[in-house]
Amino acid sequence: MKRVRINTLLLCCAATLLGAGILGAQPKLPQKEIPILAWYGIPADEATVERFQELKDAGFTLNFRGYSNADEVVKALDAAQKVGVKIIAACPELRNDTEATVKRFMKHPALAGYFLRDEPLSSDFPALGEWARKVQAVDDKHFCYLNLFPNGGKEHLDALGVQSYREYVSRFDREVPMQFLSFDHYPITYDGMKPEWYENLEEFSDESKKAGKDFWAFAMATKHWKYPHPTLATLRLQMFSDLAYGAQGLQYFTYWTPVNSEGFDYEFGPIGLDGRRTVAYDLVRQVNGEIKALSGVFAGAKVKWVRHTGKTIPRGTQRLTKLPEPVDVLETEGLGAVISLLENDGRTFLVIVNRDYQQPMRLIFSADPSVKRILKDGSIVSAGDYTPAMNVDPGDVAIYMW
Structure with a gap:
């Protein structure tokens, strides 16, 4: 009976610690409604x-x-x-x-x-x-x-x-x-x-x-x-x-x-x-x-600017020539990417969309240690926890925040 009680107590403590982010649960962005x-x-x-x-x-x-x-x-x-x-x-x-x-x-x-x-x-x-x-x-x-x-x-x-x-x-x-x-x-x-x-x-x-x-x-x-x-x-x-x-x-x-x-x-x-x-x-x-x-x-974001990368960029768009201040390296291979800088609720987001819907895009990204990466489930992690080089799936998005 004591063992059962101890195990129950441990589970409750673990749940509390996870909820508080102490045992590694990642904070997430709040969800808003997009029609x-x-x-x-x-x-x-x-x-x-x-x-x-x-x-x-x-x-x-x-x-x-x-x-x-x-x-x-x-x-x-x-x-x-x-x-x-x-x-x-x-x-x-x-x-x-x-x-x-x-x-x-x-x-x-x-x-x-x-x-x-x-x-x-x-x-x-x-x-x-x-x-x-x-x-x-x-x-x-x-x-x-x-x-x-x-x-x-x-x-x-x-x-x-x-x-x-x-x-x-x-x-x-x-x-x-x-x-x-x-x-x-x-x-x-x-x-x-x-x-x-x-x-x-x-x-x-x-x-x-x-x-x-x-x-x-x-x-x-x-x-x-x-x-x-x-x-x-x-x-x-x-x-x-x-x-x-x-x-x-x-x-x-x-x-x-x-x-x-x-x-x-x-x-x-x-x-x-x-x-x-x-x-x-x-x-x-x-x-x-x-x-x-x-x-x-x-949801509710304001666009500061949108740029593009690639050997050629789409008609009527502007090429990325200057990186925002916290970013040290941003390079793409293949067809190229949409690069968007957004502001939302006092935060800045850098959105990178692979323009190729058939092939993955190699992305090399390095930034100040304060920069976060937003995972596809909305989790917020340190961008420095990941290697600078990664593949972005066809048509998919990579997002950073500071």
Whole structure:
């Protein structure tokens, strides 16, 4: 009996010491909420508590899906509320009977905001601005949501009705009152990475900063058209690059696999056409888990600067030529990296993203003994505990803090 009591006492003491960090348990960054949106989410005929729990289990906090009528939206709101997921409402009544529909939804605990439309031309801005103001006159507590086109060449800009992509974003901000800005850009195709993607992140993040607003960005999670099956590396690269540029909301296109139309041949979204999970569900869940563990780095962070390394750097970006003061050595091999300096809650974070989604990147990093390394689970350790040379997996991230 005495031996049992002694062993119990030892276990209790060990648990106490671990909790206090005395026996080697590492401190962790506090977790914050980063909105993660399932675009083309749960359909009306599947809007059950079980389906919303499944969505939440994959790391999503928001569901967006166009519904046929306001009653379907309310049904989805009721189910989502039971598991703590929120809904961006979208239905014809929101356009046709704005005031009454907003009043119907606005007090529901599961409401996040109101969807207006996707990818407008500049000629659409005046009417969208009027619609947004009508919504906000009734409910200024929930956001209006609208997603902008990506950048592109002259033909694309002509179709948008602007001379430059910056004009497109800045005009939208002036004419349509939104709480944050959002754009889509799916950079990885069967032919490789689009050369204009990082230029798009540069311009959109800068225009958002000028507007004094957060921005949200995307990752492609569903195979279709010229876009291949997502991999762990391609999802990481898109999400960690978005975060390195300061994105404060993340979105996946899509969650539920759309029915094939217009020759796009959608398949293998996280939830397949038959309503069952695909491999992409597990990949998205893993990446979202990593983002949640690292949310203390990114949620609420302010970008000081973003630079790039490599023999060649992406179009429209700037090369890293000067290291921040505590860093003695930062060298990358292979394709190169995104290097972002963030400030958050009085701390400085150096974020290094491997731009190669096919090959690991050799990183050599050395810094002042005060510099910490943030592990993928959010643990804080001394950077000096690790050798200067390491491999960063394809599309993955290494993070340091001081």
